[in-house]
Amino acid sequence: MPALPQLYPYKAGPIEFIVMPGETVGVWVNKVYNFFKVLYIEGTPRSDPLEIDFGALGAGAVSGVVQLTFLEMPDNEFGQFRAEVLDDISALLYQGRADQRHKLNIRVATYTRFTALHDPDGHEGEFYVHENNWAFMQVTNQTDYALAQTRVAFWGFRYVLEQFPESVYSWTARPQRLPEQWTRVPATAHL
Amino acid sequence: MASPYRQKVRGIRKSSLVITVAANATPEVIWNLTQGGQNPRTAIIRKIMAYNDVGAITLEFAVAGVNILPVLRLLNNIDNEWLEDEIPEVEVGGDITVETDLLGVQVQLEIEEVGS
Numbered sequence: 001m002p003a004l005p006q007l008y009p010y011k012a013g014p015i016e017f018i019v020m021p022g023e024t025v026g027v028w029v030n031k032v033y034n035f036f037k038v039l040y041i042e043g044t045p046r047s048d049p050l051e052i053d054f055g056a057l058g059a060g061a062v063s064g065v066v067q068l069t070f071l072e073m074p075d076n077e078f079g080q081f082r083a084e085v086l087d088d089i090s091a092l093l094y095q096g097r098a099d100q101r102h103k104l105n106i107r108v109a110t111y112t113r114f115t116a117l118h119d120p121d122g123h124e125g126e127f128y129v130h131e132n133n134w135a136f137m138q139v140t141n142q143t144d145y146a147l148a149q150t151r152v153a154f155w156g157f158r159y160v161l162e163q164f165p166e167s168v169y170s171w172t173a174r175p176q177r178l179p180e181q182w183t184r185v186p187a188t189a190h191l
Numbered sequence: 192m193a194s195p196y197r198q199k200v201r202g203i204r205k206s207s208l209v210i211t212v213a214a215n216a217t218p219e220v221i222w223n224l225t226q227g228g229q230n231p232r233t234a235i236i237r238k239i240m241a242y243n244d245v246g247a248i249t250l251e252f253a254v255a256g257v258n259i260l261p262v263l264r265l266l267n268n269i270d271n272e273w274l275e276d277e278i279p280e281v282e283v284g285g286d287i288t289v290e291t292d293l294l295g296v297q298v299q300l301e302i303e304e305v306g307s
């Protein structure tokens with residue numbers, strides 16, 4: 001008897017999609033879950049169009065908060081992404097522009113060249129972008145010399161969605177109407 | 192001796208053409224950095240091979256006129272090789288040139304290019 005795939009966000013190992021087509025997801029945006037049926041999944045391989053260069057940075061310099069425009073998703077889609085830092089920088093992820101990801105009470109974890117040594121597949125840094133809830137990054141040159149380029153590469157999957165009407169599933173209704181089985185997709189930092 | 196330390200593979204391996212150095216003490220491009228689509232790539236020398244039957248003594252690699260490794264000592268009538276474990280992890284963002292004190296040395300590089 002074939003085993004069912006074990007799919008879930010932040011799964012260790014090489015990236016896998018987090019649900020199968022036809023399954024239900026709840027996408028966490030603006031402090032509520034919105035419910036969708038997944039219609040279609042497609043890979044977005046790590047490649048030149050999905051790499052950003054934040055440009056030259058002097059020793060210890062910090063870039064601005066830059067929108068990852070190429071990770072913007074169309075309506076009725078969300079993306080699942082992992083990242084790898086290519087130069088000796090630390091990269092801080094924001095979703096939206098004022099909300100840092102991977103944060104603790106007084107510190108925020110970042111992506112660095114060291115991340116890939118301990119987490120070669122980048123699963124701990126996985127993140128999700130739903131429609132126009134954009135992702136941003138700010139990078140810091142960690143060296144004591146100028147860097148001519150500061151690059152971060154991305155890869156993942158895109159998911160095409162069909163939204164369930166509020167009359168079917170609703171997080172905000174009281175009592176809530178929730179699917180029997182669904183996968184939670186943390187697509188923003190709103191907490 | 193193999194190094195016990197290995198980083199995660201950072202890029203793709205490519206090799207230069209075999210260059211026969213054309214002039215005494217004159218830098219000559221041996222590796223044109225790949226343009227990439229929209230973002231710059233960087234390059235790391237992983238292996239160096241040089242055959243010298245002209246009595247040359249020095250072998251140098253540079254980017255934009257700045258040496259990226261110390262001057263290497265060439266031996267005559269022997270294949271001179273420097274492998275990954277013996278080469279510092281120097282990452283450069285420009286074309287790499289080779290220079291020998293006497294022309295006629297054959298040189299080839301293996302390069303790891305970082306990027307997408």
